[in-house]
Amino acid sequence: MNERAVLCDSSALISLTDSCLDNVLSFFHSKSNLKFVIPPSVEYETILRPLNSDLKQYLFSAVKIQRLVKDGIVSRIDMNVREKAARVLELANNMLYVKGKPMKLLHLGEAEMIALANELDVKDILIDERTTRMLIEAPFRIKEHIEHEFGVSVLLNNESMHSFSSLTSGMRVLRSSEMVMLAYENGFFDGFGADSKKNAVKCALYKIKFSGCSIRFDEIFEYLQSVD
Amino acid sequence: MDFLCDISTEIVSAFKKRNPKKLRKLNDRVLRSSGVDFTKPNYDLAVISYVLSKITSKQRFLTRQYDKQMKDIDRVLDALVKCSKEYSEKSWDDCLTSFSESVCNLEKDDPRFLTNLMSKGRLKVAATMYAQGVSLGLASEMAGVEKQEIMDYAGKTMMFDRVKDEKTVLERIKNARNLISR
Numbered sequence: 001m002n003e004r005a006v007l008c009d010s011s012a013l014i015s016l017t018d019s020c021l022d023n024v025l026s027f028f029h030s031k032s033n034l035k036f037v038i039p040p041s042v043e044y045e046t047i048l049r050p051l052n053s054d055l056k057q058y059l060f061s062a063v064k065i066q067r068l069v070k071d072g073i074v075s076r077i078d079m080n081v082r083e084k085a086a087r088v089l090e091l092a093n094n095m096l097y098v099k100g101k102p103m104k105l106l107h108l109g110e111a112e113m114i115a116l117a118n119e120l121d122v123k124d125i126l127i128d129e130r131t132t133r134m135l136i137e138a139p140f141r142i143k144e145h146i147e148h149e150f151g152v153s154v155l156l157n158n159e160s161m162h163s164f165s166s167l168t169s170g171m172r173v174l175r176s177s178e179m180v181m182l183a184y185e186n187g188f189f190d191g192f193g194a195d196s197k198k199n200a201v202k203c204a205l206y207k208i209k210f211s212g213c214s215i216r217f218d219e220i221f222e223y224l225q226s227v228d
Numbered sequence: 229m230d231f232l233c234d235i236s237t238e239i240v241s242a243f244k245k246r247n248p249k250k251l252r253k254l255n256d257r258v259l260r261s262s263g264v265d266f267t268k269p270n271y272d273l274a275v276i277s278y279v280l281s282k283i284t285s286k287q288r289f290l291t292r293q294y295d296k297q298m299k300d301i302d303r304v305l306d307a308l309v310k311c312s313k314e315y316s317e318k319s320w321d322d323c324l325t326s327f328s329e330s331v332c333n334l335e336k337d338d339p340r341f342l343t344n345l346m347s348k349g350r351l352k353v354a355a356t357m358y359a360q361g362v363s364l365g366l367a368s369e370m371a372g373v374e375k376q377e378i379m380d381y382a383g384k385t386m387m388f389d390r391v392k393d394e395k396t397v398l399e400r401i402k403n404a405r406n407l408i409s410r
Contacts, residue, residue, distance in 0.1 A: 006407070011364055014376050015383075032408040045375060058376050098264045107365030124407055128379070130388060131363035138394035145391050146361040150264055178404040186408070212379025214388045219397035226398055 005035045007122045009113050010045040011129040012176045017061040018211040024183045029073040036074045039116050041109045043076050084115035091164040097155040118167050126174050130214035136168045177215040180204050181223055232269050236312040240305040243280045251281035259356050272324055275349040282345055297334040304330050354378050359387040
């Protein structure tokens, strides 16, 4: 697969459209020739279901994503990854044990994303959802978080963790917040003027956080401190 | 099914005493249990206890005007406790449907929001499950709530600020820069 391809999860498309920042994808598509790809399940969740079920609250987001697909900025990739996805799901859902029982963490749709990235050898995945991202980046952190949340000791199945990690090895997870930051650095906010563009990216980052992107306030602050 | 029976009895008793504080505590207990060991009855009880805590915290529902609807809910809850003792999926689901109908009846004369109490309850439980550690997709499927809705709710909470990441934001943006410089 094209090394400029970015596999998008529904969570990132949802927060970008909800924040009216979906133009960031068009911006990178034309400026850097980035190719954004989605599996059929993401198309179904973000476009087809809201439109077919008349989910009024999400219709506008759905038509915006539909337009990105029509304009060729986002492309649908059909590939049968059922077997690999089942393996990913099995590993993820047998990684942590609470009171002797495996804790279900992932859904088949998220497992399909990982399987598809692995199958296509796509290294960059755009995900705003927190659990999948943390499982790819640092399963230990999820273990600590669950222990803290439930006040119980959680057992980590090392075999499952290593097998899962080898499937996700080399994958780089991006959040839509990083796309917004990158867009700022590449002139997306220049129209606000030299004096106001930093303020505009700050506001955009807050908006994307409030739309459900898993970024912390201190990360926004740290990024803004680091740029002009 | 001991947990189901015990907690159902406690929830119904707290509702009959119109005790929102106790109901909120019971809701926390069920949420902890359903997060670690998800079963449909546990999830249903999490929604029920949340909805009941909201009902009892609204003064207008405690006035004589709503006597009939509140008694209907009491009756449905009695049936639910009975069902929790001799659990069968069918009868439990029937009780759930009756509960949902009786709560809708309570709200129908004077609706204040576009989403009803049952939908709010389902959303709250789904968002809590996501906050506790299960993925967005799984929380959405378990609760039957749209991902968009959960993200919207989660984005207005501190759930992401409560977990420290392995990578710093500066490391992340460095990776992102590589994406366009390749």
